[in-house]
Amino acid sequence: MSFPKAKIKRFNEIAVSTPSPADYNVDFKQKPKLGIISQSGRFVEYRSPSASETASTQSTPCFKTPTIVRKKLLGSASKQIVVNDKLTDKDLLIERVVECRNKDIFIKELTEQLEELKTKVFNINCEKEKIDEKKKLFEEELCKLQKLHDAEGDNIFKKHEKELIELNDEILNLRNQVEQLNNENEILKSDLLNSQNQYEKEVNAYKKEIEDKEKLIEISIRNLKKMEEEKTHIEQIHKNELDNLHTKHKNDIQNIELEMLKCVHDVQNSLDDEKHQNKLKIKEIHKCFTKEIENLNQSFNNERQLLTSQHIAQIKQLEEKMNEIKVLSDILCKEKCTELESYWKHKMEKKEEESAAILKECQAISEYNIIESEVEKNNYKLKFETKIKKFNELERKYDAVYLNYKQLQASYSNAQNKLYRMIKELKDKERMKNEINKLLTEKQTYETTILRCQNTIEILKRRLTESDQDVEQLKTEIRENESRILEYEEQVYSYSTKLKEAEVLKEELEKKNDLILKTTQEEIKKITENLLQKVDDVKVTSEKHKKFYEAESQKKEMEKKELFTMLQDQQMLIEKSKVLIDTTDIELEKIAAENSNYRSKVSELTCLNSTLQTNIDILTEEKNNWKIEKKELELKFDILKNELDQLMKYGEALESTSNRLSQLDKINKTLEKDILEKNSEICNLKNDLEMSKTRNIELEMLNKQYCEKIEEQKVRIAPFKEQLESYELEMYNLKNAKNLMENEAKDLGSKFAAMLGHQNHKQKIKYMMGLKARNEDLLKMNLDLEGKTRIQEKKLEKLKKENIELKKNMRKISVFEDKENMPSPNRSIKCESPGPLKDLN
Template identity: 35%
Template sequence: MSFSKAKIQRFNEIKECTPSPAKYNITTQEKIKLGIISQSGKYIKKPESQSGSETGSINSTPCFQTPTVPKKKKFLGMSTFKTRTADRQEELREKIVECHNKDVYIKDLVEQIEEMTEKMATLEQEKLILLAENEKIAEETTLKQGKLNEIHLKHNEIHAQVKVMNSSLRKIRQESEALKNENCVEFAKILKYVNKFQDLHDKAIKENQNEALEMEKKNRQEFQKEIESLKHRLKQELEEANKKLNESEAKVTLLEENFKEVSLLTEMQTKEKIDEIEASWKLKLEAKEKESEAILKECQEISEYNIIQSEIEKNQLKVSLSEKEKMYDELVEKYNVLETDRNKMNEEVNNLKSEKHAYELSITTFRDTIEVLKKRLINSDRDVEQLKEELGQSEEKILLYEKKTTELTNQLNETQVANEEFEIQYESTSKIMQNQVKTIEKHLLNKVEVLEGELKRDKQLLNEVLQQHHEQQSLIMKAQETVAQANNWIESLEKRQNELETEMKDSKNKLIEETEEAAEIRKKYIEKSGELDKLAQQYEEVLAELKQTKDKNEELQNLIGPYQQQLEAYDNELKIMMNEKQTIAKEAKDLTQKYADILGHHNHKQKIKHLTDLKVRSSELFEKNIDLESKNFKLNKLVDKLKKEVEDLKKGGKKIKLSNEDKENLGSPKCLKGVQSPGPLKDKN
């Protein structure tokens, strides 16, 4: 007989669900005390031949073997044999329990070692990831530092350009202001003189033209009249002279001989008279020309005075027109107000009419009721008193209604009369205003026609004046064009300056924001560096615990060494005893099966509980892992930002002296305090 094959389970095939011995205590039954095996009977020689059933399970397992009872020679005394077997059974059972407990403890230690190794592997992976991320961050910081240097260079170039542009703008402004000051005075004087000259020239031309035309017309008419009168006199005198000549010829024919000398004398006298008449007429013409010149001068003065008066009258008419327009607007407003009042009065009249109609209807109804009551009075005498009272009340109401109707009719008549008066007043005022407006319009149209004629003449004169001053205007236009070009150039430069100023402001704001972010990142970096130091300390503590566990494991393995030799001896003894004690083996087998069943049920329940606990812990650890990853990501970002800030500070001129001892853990609170502590990136880790 031999024990059944036990379940083979190696150290590297231990399941993770089994808890450590510290988690729970295995409830074991009370140990059965076995007999103690004597030293002489422990190490007995093996028999030469053994059955396959006895050695089958031993040869196949490399781990601890179930001891087989060695065969022993029969002793003479049965009592001594029984006591020895009982003692040996008790010892065997104790050893089995001790081995089982040691196996469990070893399994727990192995599990702890595996967990610690896994943690070490994960921490090393995280360390490698952090190192790679730090390298990436360093590369990114170098790139960003290069970009920032480029931006600073561009900023300096723009600043220099702005300074140059400002200096050029100032020079151009000074030059433009000087040119404006020089040219503006001259242009203003020239324009004033030109305007005055044009005004005077226009006025003089207008006056001279008008006066010359009028004087020419008048002189022509006078000269024509005088010439006609002179012609008429000459004709009369010639006719008289012809008559006299005819008479004288008749007489001469009679008295030719006697009066030849008289005829010569008369001819001479007539010639002298004609010469005298011509001289007198010439003198008269010269005097009249002088008078015409004086009259022209007087006409010019009168025309100037008339023009001034006409302008004054024009201004007065404009003022009067504006006043009358205001009056007209006021009257229109009054008319609108009166119309609204009239509409209101009409509404009131309509209301009064409706009330009157209602009162009339009520009066008719009352009269009908009165008639009905009268008819009823004839038929019935009982309700006479009531009817009289009702009649009195109705008559009083009728009187009141009649009074109200009379009052309303009076009010209606008054409102109609007032409305008619308002309409008459409005019509009269509107007619008066329309007539005034028409007269003013006619007067103004006449003046406009006159002024249009004057304008046409003035335009002709203006064209002549413009031709004369065209060269001056061309020069002025050229100067204005140069000034406009300068102003455009100044405006473009000002726009460019404003754009550059806005760019400068934006860059300054960005720099301020970046500095603020850098300060925040520094704070976060300091906090995270403290957290990293804490994690490093925890890591070191874990490493120390691992070392301790390894040492314990080695110690336990050293302790297990001598026990293995004893176990081999026990195996040999058990193999020898198995042949002799089949009955005891059967009982032990039954007991071990029952014991295993009991322990299996108990351990199964505990394993289920432990699995649930492990699931909860695994979920918690997963969440913690996610949080740690997020924190790690944030820390990486902070490290990037801090590196950028460090590079910015280096570029800005603020150089930070890095200590030779602790360059990697820069910015950590321990480094800032001055305490030298091994960081997470030291050689010790």
């Protein structure tokens, strides 16, 4: 080694004067001041070393002796060091003894460090063997589980291939059917809208007609009230006039009685003439009334015949309708029809008997219409109740379907979450496998670095005999290697714990994978079955709704026609009643006029007055009857209004049902979209499963390759273990020899100190001669030790050659010349740092 700036001191440059014994009394406990290793703990945090901790050569194996400050000699600075060219035997002995002591101390420290390193290496190898055994077991279990997993996956795929094909075909058929149903539903919707528009128009027309009729009725009621008021007023006037007439008549009678005696004969003649004239007038009036009565009877008979013919035609139509209904209806409907026919026949007989009372027949007809309307109303109510029940059932079914759909969505979301978790866990497994592979590569690098460290330790052993400076640098490098070994141990420990955790996670993941696959398959089957059942139910319900609404629309059209005919008949009857009322009003006016004409002749025509009063009473009774009939007609109108309101409500219910149908169509479409999305997701999941299978197979192949490499390395490492054992035995022998040398050196030091303090020169000379003899023995021992070291060096060279052959596949060795250290054979080759510490530095 060449250091141009370093001051080189040799044994010849030491002063002649012998120093005091205290200077040579070396403290064995005191350690030399070199690089201090941090003793914070065994497992240190991972961090890049500081500039002071890194070596100057960047952890390369070229060993340069640093320039260390020498200790100054004791004494004053003014003393001059006398340098003699020639040294005595005594001085040489002292120097050699000091060198031996220092070297023995350093060798002791090195042996302690080597023992610690060997124990650590032995523990690491034991842990490595345990980890390898566990790894083999886990690999075997992994292979078995993977085989089972692959077999199960193939079986499941084979089982479900046919089912998937069938499901796809069924889904296509269902889509076509749903499209057809949607088209039919649209046609039905258009028909419904048209029928609703027609129905609204008809209802509006009916409302207008009803309003007009209500106005007419109000006008007629007002006229009747006026007539009644006028009648009361006329009655009062008649009473007053009659009272006046009675008083006048009494006065006239008295006057006549007075004059009777004067002109009895004249009066009798006049009375006879007047009586004859009155009789003629009465006969004429009687004839007129009889003619009017006959005309009325004829008109009444004609109207009755027309009404009977109309009612007979209506009855025939009703019978035809009833016959049609009888075919569709049950036995109960037939019995009701027979009862109604008998009832109507009985009514018709009564009407024929009561020919004089036209209004009573009208009442009977209206009662019959009311009964019919009530029967129909009851039928409508029953139908409406059945429809409400069906609608409620549909609502319940819809709620159940909607709940099932929500449950399916929830289960589908859970299955998706499980699959995503599985995918994440598989990714984590792949990451762990990659980390394990990285750990294996780092392990190989650490093994190579340990071998390099061992080589450096052996080189340091050789260099112990060369110089103190080399020894100091060896100490620093050994401490650095110790720190590296500690770091490697920490890393090995952390990686072993990670390996164990990864293996536990792997087992848990495999169990979870099996469970999740089974559960997902069962859930997918259930979902497909539920969806198919729901689609079938929707088809059946849609067909039922279609048929039901078609039948209802036909029935409603028939009922509308019947109601329209009934309303027309009622309008005819009301118009006829109005005509009769007008005729009666005209007759009353005529009678009132005639009455006013005959009032002047009341005194003469008292009999005629009585007859007229009877006629007036009859007419008042008829008026009262007309009032009662009007009230009944008003009640009928109210009933018809209520029925119209119910029909409007029924129309609103139909609109709500149509809206529900549109909502169901929308839900149908959403369900179809969900089915398509689920099918696409199922396909994606299948693809992911296939990808995961292929990845798993690739990872298994890589694992097998790494297992083979590890076995090969174990086979290569096996011969080195025997050599390490032989080296350990040699080290033990060397330690024993070293301990003996230390004891002898201590004895020599104590004796040398005694010799220096002895006064007699002869004793000193004898003592020195004994020391020389012992020194010669020590030299012989040293030669023997050097021979042993040479033998070990040869073995090391052989091992190096074998190691180089092994490392050819791993890394290249860069060879170059060391200009500074040309003479040293051990420094001709410079290797780059094999471990990861270079990157950290």
